[in-house]
Amino acid sequence: MSENIDYINYSCYFTVFREGEQFVSYNALSMVISGEMELNDGVHRKMFRSGDIYLVRKNQLLKFLKKPGEEAEFKSLSIRFDDELLKEMSTEEHFVLPERSKTSAFTDVSEVKHLKYFMESLLQYQDLLENKSPELALLKQKEALFLLFGHDPSLKNILYDISDPYKIDLEGFMQKNYHFNVKLDRFAYLTGRSLATFKRDFEKIFGTAPRKWLLEKRLQEARYLLEKGKKATDIYLDLGFEDLSHFSFAFKKQYGLPPSRLSI
Structure with a gap:
């Protein structure tokens, strides 16, 4: 409560x-x-x-x-x-x-x-x-x-710093913070951009849409950690997934096998 x-x-x-x-x-x-x-x-x-x-x-x-x-x-x-x-x-x-x-x-x-x-x-x-x-x-x-x-x-x-965030390097920020579970408008705000400008700048830098990049980036990191012996239950939240079923579904769709197949 x-x-x-x-x-x-x-x-x-x-x-x-x-x-x-x-x-x-x-x-x-x-x-x-x-x-x-x-x-x-x-x-x-x-x-x-x-x-x-x-x-x-x-x-x-x-x-x-x-x-x-x-x-x-x-x-x-x-x-x-x-x-x-x-x-x-x-x-x-x-x-x-x-x-x-x-x-x-x-x-x-x-x-x-x-x-x-x-x-x-x-x-x-x-x-x-x-x-x-x-x-x-x-x-x-x-x-x-x-x-x-x-x-x-x-x-x-x-x-006392109550001003809005100023425009910063988007690529560096996203590479550092992709594993945080926040909405796109939050990422946009924190990089000093409107949502429309954020999406436009993002596609120029990464060559793909933000949601697609975030999912693929998180799944790549997940695969690396699973191959190192981590368990899906220990990593999905830290990588920005809201629940285990969503993570398992996305992982299997991306790699053709469930996360449990890679865990030692």
């Missing part, structure tokens, strides 16, 4: 859960209450456990894996920061954004004691926040930001 209360969210899962689309559309500060959360942005992979706190950046590709503990379900607490609030605060501070920051999609802030005290204190306000107290939620959002910036002022360079 998951309770969405404005911008402060308490969530609970009793089984292993992966997010559907692997695109982060908001900035958020989160704490794992019980269980484990694995984050993977394609370069960095990290497991967060009970009491750990992390910050995620908007407009990033990121894989989430939520795992219950042996004796408790997965629980987490998150505070989202919308663009309107961040713009308001940057205006109040007369903050001028320097060059865009190129950092990981997530930042581990577990060692910041005052952030941990703050996040734990929010558990005491759960009833109020679940009853939709917008004034309290806004106050707590701002408090969280002040604590983050007190710990590391350079985080303003990340959070």
Whole structure:
């Protein structure tokens, strides 16, 4: 179950859960209450456990894996920061954004004691926040930001960047991120293009349509991993397939045999 209360969210899962689309559309500060959360942005992979706190950046590709503990379900607490609030605060501070920051999609802030005290204190306000107290939620959002910036002022360079992505090298981006399960309009947005321009540029570079290229690229990687001894159940999600049956069907159609025939 998951309770969405404005911008402060308490969530609970009793089984292993992966997010559907692997695109982060908001900035958020989160704490794992019980269980484990694995984050993977394609370069960095990290497991967060009970009491750990992390910050995620908007407009990033990121894989989430939520795992219950042996004796408790997965629980987490998150505070989202919308663009309107961040713009308001940057205006109040007369903050001028320097060059865009190129950092990981997530930042581990577990060692910041005052952030941990703050996040734990929010558990005491759960009833109020679940009853939709917008004034309290806004106050707590701002408090969280002040604590983050007190710990590391350079985080303003990340959070206050609310502009759209700029046009980047499409080929390099797709070769790096083809295994993320996101829609074409997300890929287009992240490369600084409209969907129509993205499709046009893509075909000029790769000589084929994006969906066809993505499927073939993922299946090529799958075949390589299967021949190395990996199992289909271990790789299909990491390669951007939504379910095992879709992966198996596409693989057999492409190569004429089921994935199990290649596994050792």
